[in-house]
Amino acid sequence: MDPYRGGGMTKPLIGISGKQVFGRDVAGNIPSLYEAPAHVYWTNYSQGILAAGGIPIYLPLNMDPVDAVERCDGLLLTGGTDISPDLYGQESTTDAFAKEPLRDSFELALMDAAVDAALPVLGICRGHQIINVHAGGSLNQDVPEHGAFDLPITTERHEVTFAEGSVLGGLYPKHHKVNSLHHQTVARLGDGVVATAFDEEGSVEGLERPGLPIVSVQWHPEMMTSRDTDPVFEWLVNQSS
Numbered sequence: 001m002d003p004y005r006g007g008g009m010t011k012p013l014i015g016i017s018g019k020q021v022f023g024r025d026v027a028g029n030i031p032s033l034y035e036a037p038a039h040v041y042w043t044n045y046s047q048g049i050l051a052a053g054g055i056p057i058y059l060p061l062n063m064d065p066v067d068a069v070e071r072c073d074g075l076l077l078t079g080g081t082d083i084s085p086d087l088y089g090q091e092s093t094t095d096a097f098a099k100e101p102l103r104d105s106f107e108l109a110l111m112d113a114a115v116d117a118a119l120p121v122l123g124i125c126r127g128h129q130i131i132n133v134h135a136g137g138s139l140n141q142d143v144p145e146h147g148a149f150d151l152p153i154t155t156e157r158h159e160v161t162f163a164e165g166s167v168l169g170g171l172y173p174k175h176h177k178v179n180s181l182h183h184q185t186v187a188r189l190g191d192g193v194v195a196t197a198f199d200e201e202g203s204v205e206g207l208e209r210p211g212l213p214i215v216s217v218q219w220h221p222e223m224m225t226s227r228d229t230d231p232v233f234e235w236l237v238n239q240s241s
């Protein structure tokens, strides 16, 4: 037994994507730092991975995504700002959120490498949308009734149902109540992407890529009170082991 590998009990490394900000967003009253780039990672995502038995690793947006995929055992693509609509062949119709082209290109390249390597990927919110856009799908650019940005993040706003025989349907109860913190939704499905969870109005709340360990949800399990026992984090960590 290799003592450095824990006898097969090594916890999987889960790479987590982050958000591009600048010093002016985080450096308080130090104007010298205002133009310096910084990356922000919401702690609730890493907590979900820790609770499921994985080791979260923050991935700098300026690293080579192929290196990340080679060293990580799984990926968690997190929530964030709108994907640039030119990436799905549309003009922008909303400027509600600033775009982050560096993050767009990093996460799409991560997906290229993850698909090539059949690496497990969990997408949440923007990550769910990235998985669809990466596969050639599109988004509805502004569906404001989904973004209750002033309500507590734990507020249950949809009852989600699941496609028969899906990965998500195997993880959650038949009717599952979820929060909602997004203003864009999946429109045309990408190639090889299947919608497997829906809200009451048929909006796509979950995606999978049959044949690959890729699953995503539009809601925010990492922000719900059930986070530390949410089965989707366990799914990612188990797939990555």
Ligand SMILES: [Mn+2]
Pocket: 146, 158, 179, 180, 181, 182, 199, 218
């Ligand atoms: Mn919603």
